[in-house]
Amino acid sequence: MTHTPLLIDRAPLPGGSVETWTLNDPASRNALSEAMVDALLAACERAAADAGLRGVVLRGAGGHFCAGGSLGGFAKTIGQPLAAGEADPLVPLNRRFGTLLQALCALPQWLIVAVEGAAMGGGFGLVCCADQVLAHSGAQFATPEVTLGIVPAQIAPFVVRRLGQAVARRCLLTGERWDVATAQRAGLVDEVVAGDMEAAVQTAIARHAAAAPQAVAATKRLLQAQTDTPLPALLDAAAMAFAQALRGPEALQGLAAFAARKAPPWSAKL
Structure with a gap:
């Protein structure tokens, strides 16, 4: 049976529809595999041309939002230098994630991100693309790349846009973990949800649907x-x-x- 990395559900709204895009790999806490990035890019491309789509809700399956980039496919490249003159296949793969972040920010529809559990690394970057961020009271946020010897390359500009230079430097250069209260103070989270996330999402949809x-x-x-x-x-x-x-x-x-x-x-x- 073929695994579907992104689930898309469409529901009616006055004058159109709203879609929920669910990152769907609970076993990896919805890590951003190549297939998931490709599916999200395809969804963005379709949404950009969909006059009947009024908004998008992005969330994760299995109690987590997104644990960041999936390095499983790159295991053999870690610590291995390139041969002289060899083009690095990691460059276009990483750049494609930046293209996804651009596409999410450029959606003509409002984008609500609902965070439960972990939003780490690339998942943190996805959050920075939202027009509104709802986060469960137990959510956790971090950009731990530098603590792993990795560069938060594609997410950095989007973190700066969302949080400003000073706060972005703090989180990107330390990799510190934030609870939801810290994330709200930093400007990453707009609303903390202590109860039912689904009810909070529906309220946010109705609020945004008041706009033409x-x-x-x-x-x-x-x-x-x-x-x-x-x-x-x-x-x-x-x-x-x-x-x-x-x-x-x-x-x-x-x-x-x-x-x-x-x-x-x-x-x-x-």
């Missing part, structure tokens, strides 16, 4: 561009996005609903 889909997509594009676009060009793009939104159907529906004290057609009840 195209307005969300345009806002996320602006947020994504902020890090690498000069401010004048960014403000020009923002003005264009504002004008396009105001002239579009969502603003017409949303402002009319506000004036009538009704919910807009895309809104889900809490």
Whole structure:
């Protein structure tokens, strides 16, 4: 029987759907194998072109979120130098994970990450791509790469974007483990869930579903561009996005609903 590294479940929302993407390798605490990275990239590519998809929830199976990168396939390469002139196959494999992190950040839909158990290394990087992070009160977070003689290569820019330089240096250069309270103080976690995670996820979905889909997509594009676009060009793009939104159907529906004290057609009840 073929193992499915990523489970995808689709449920209806007003004006579209929401998908839950579940990392599915409980035996490894959902370590990021090549197959899992490929499945996530394929899901991101499909979602980016899916006008009916309003949001994504990313979580892990078996009581853990993600234990980080899977080094099982690289066991024979550890400590082994390359022959002269040999191209290193580890480089494109590692870079592909960076491509995944970029794709998650660039999703036009809102992305909720629900963390239970461990979120380590590459799993920590996945968390940094979220628009909202829910974490169970027993969750644990760390970037332990440097304590293992490894570089947190692809996740580092995303950790800096999420946490800022000072906090990113602290966690990336020490590999210290954070409980959920520390992660919340650092800005990694938005909401701590002491009870039922599923109920918390549904509440978060309803909260995000109050926002118009195209307005969300345009806002996320602006947020994504902020890090690498000069401010004048960014403000020009923002003005264009504002004008396009105001002239579009969502603003017409949303402002009319506000004036009538009704919910807009895309809104889900809490």
